[in-house]
Amino acid sequence: MAKKVVSSSDKTSIKDVEPLIEKVSVAKKTVSVNTKSVKQTEVQASQDVVQSSPVSTELNTSHLNPVEVYSRFSDFDINLFKAGKHHKLYELFGSHTLDYKGVTGTYFAVWAPNAQVVHVIGNFNGWNKNSHQLFVRWDGSGIWEGFIPHVGHGETYKYAIKSFYGEELEKGDPFALRWEEPPRTASIVTHTYHNWQDEQWMKKRIQHNALTKPYSVYEVHFGSWARSPESSDQFMSYRQMADVMVPYVKDMGFTHVEFMPLAEHPYYPSWGYQITGYFAASTRYGSPQDLMYLIEKFHAEDIGVILDWVPSHFPGDAHGLFRFDGTSLYEHEDPQKG
Structure with missing residues (x-):
């Protein structure tokens, strides 16, 4: 019976799969x-x-x-x-x-x-x-x-x-x-086409990630960092965050921002750890292109972006990967083991 373990080589990407530091193309x-x-x-x-x-x-x-x-x-x-x-x-x-x-x-x-x-x-x-x-x-x-x-x-x-x-x-x-x-x-059904504007930053990215230089990381849970100015019950969008979070992180002197999991997850209080859509940025905050826009704004200020990727908190939502074809296709048969 065929089985598969989701591996780090299958991680979500918006602009091609990249090393630990960078985008969710x-x-x-x-x-x-x-x-x-x-x-x-x-x-x-x-x-x-x-x-x-x-x-x-x-x-x-x-x-x-x-x-x-x-x-x-x-x-x-x-x-x-x-x-x-x-x-x-x-x-x-x-x-x-x-x-x-x-x-x-x-x-x-x-x-x-x-x-x-x-x-x-x-x-x-x-x-x-x-x-x-x-x-x-x-x-x-x-x-x-x-x-x-x-x-x-x-x-x-x-x-x-x-x-x-x-x-x-x-x-x-x-x-x-x-x-x-x-x-x-x-x-x-959608696409992830985007006309990226951060070519120069990408060319010199290795300098930002070099082990010979100090770096500091600002970790953020996107949904709770700030709420919409229109209503405290509404999330800020990726594009709204570009106007608020980018200058804040820059003023604080951080070299990188790290987002707690943004891949699609049905249960908000899980902080994004119970993922059902590894290849999709959460729609709570906007479109894939909106997230790309936010990443570009960080790059424009010489700030790197790290995206958390979490395969270990496997959710049992009926619409998700759990017993996908009637078998434990993406998970261990024994939930105590994986």
Whole structure:
């Protein structure tokens, strides 16, 4: 039975995986894959607001099937994945908007080796558990995938998984780049494109991280550091923090700021330690691009950014990684051991 331990090589990244200091950038059947007619598109959308498309009764008016057989995985990717040595799986798993045969849609890929069947459900199909079934790969990798036409940026979705034992589960995407704001629990189709403006700082970053120089770190729990000036019940956004926290940290003389976990977590009092979305910055405070903006502002003042990454506080939320395909896929079978 396939198992996986989440490793530090799979950590969340917005601008490529970096060292410790820096950013947060059915029937099982054989299928043949054609990737030649596909081109990747970078969908530019609002950085601040994600709006889900309304339910449509005419989703697919093109010549394509509701779910097309398609893969972004090469044989080399699969070999690395099986060996546990693929360090950029976030570029393949999850949801990715693209054009296929002249039609814009979204490619979905999820690892569920012990599932009988996997469907994608969301606003786009009225959360129908029987309408958009993914295809399992022929190579024994346990990957389910497919291209769904006309599903684009801002769509909310989950995976409806029927386990080997017949249990029916609804799970968020382990590789989602954005989630609904808690207490809602769906994943969101999005992108992390950003026109970075910190090239000069990145070139000289090694000087800031050098062991020959002293450094001081200001550790922050984002949600409790300050509240919105409009209401004490509202969090400050990433962009609001850029105007307040950056000058404060600079005036205090710190060389780095360290954020307690910002990866998506449903339970706020956990301080971010009970993570369900390792590849998504918390939507409580804004969009991925908003966080990138905050990081750029720190860099502009020669302040490095450290992001805490915590795999040890494994939560048991039903929509998360816990017993993802009906087995302990991402966790130890014995909760006392991992």
